Amino acid sequence: MDLLAQPGVTHDVRRAETSRLFAEAAVLSGRRRDQCLDEVVVLNTGVACAVARRYRGRGIADEDLQQVACLALVRAVRRFDAGHDRDFLAFAVPTMSGEIKRYFRDHGWMVRPPRRVQELRARALALRSSTREDELPLGDHDLAARLEVGVEDLREALGASGCFSPDSLDRTTGDQPHLEMADPGSEGAMDSLEARVTLGPLLRVLDERERVIVQLVYAEGWLQREVAEHLDITQAQVSRLLVRILTKMRERAGLDLTPAAA
Structure with a gap:
């Protein structure tokens, strides 16, 4: 826990410690497993705050944004499958951003x-x-x-x-949306991100309706049942469309883009 109390933990140290805690949690159960996962949350709370700061000054109180991001971080920690060889922030940051955008949609000026x-x-x-x-x-x-x-x-x-989706909620490279992974331990972290997953090239293989679905699910954080209601189709149809979309995108990106099903 001493590491978690140290300010300015670097991205590499945070990443290594997060991976260690997930590996330890994988062989534990009950309270000991929960304690490891709680440490992951504490270790990455600074990332949640950095994601929340990206959306300041848009009509939602800073405290509310931080709370939404932190709750999303907790859910991401519980849902993360450490068996995949991928960085936790590549999963957690889009989850937190999606929850904040959902909050704006439900409670903000949009x-x-x-x-x-x-x-x-x-x-x-x-x-x-x-x-x-x-x-x-x-x-x-x-x-x-x-x-x-x-x-x-x-x-x-x-x-x-x-x-x-108001343009002011997204910073983009050119005209294409992207997902960002922040390291809040450095000054101006949200302006100089350590990692970026660019979705723009992948969207070119999709048709217009598929791009709409990607926008709703991944940029705005809609659930499959919400997309189904919006497009006037069944949730099963949305699931089949997402399988087709993800197959196209995974071939080039190698990302786990599986959205929430309910």
């Missing part, structure tokens, strides 16, 4: 469009994504006719994309 707009937008994106590569893209009038809706209603739905 306004979700009406249900009818969400449903129309999902139908329009799905129809556009089904167009063959050798066909011309559907214009607004053709798309509206196929959906049997007015052109203005269609444009309202397509223009509502900004309501789902």
Whole structure:
């Protein structure tokens, strides 16, 4: 526990100690296992605070952001499978970011469009994504006719994309989203991150509807049942789509991107 009390623990030391604690917890049970996992939480609390600081000044109190991030850290520690050869922060940081974005969606200033707009937008994106590569893209009038809706209603739905995820919640490289792993032990850590997993190149292999699903699940932290309701399909269909999406992405990234199922 002396290590955990030392300020300014470096990324390498934190990573090594976290791996040691997970390995120790794997062969323990009961209270002793829980104690090891609690030490992992304490050791990485600074990371949670650094992730929370990334979203300051956007209408949610700093204390609330830190609480959300820390609770997500606890859940990440309990869910992490140390049997995989991967860094814990590569799993925990996207989990914490997703929970904070979910909190903004539910409690912050972001306004979700009406249900009818969400449903129309999902139908329009799905129809556009089904167009063959050798066909011309559907214009607004053709798309509206196929959906049997007015052109203005269609444009309202397509223009509502900004309501789902405000640009100010994400820092991006170019036009592509990314996940960041922070080392809060160094000055200006959130501006000079030690590791970055860039998803942009992977998204190019997906069609438009698949990219929408990735946006909802991984950028905004939606559960599969929420995506199913939003797209007006079953949760089983969402699961099958995610399997197809993850198969494409894993071939190039080698990441565990499995989302929460419930």
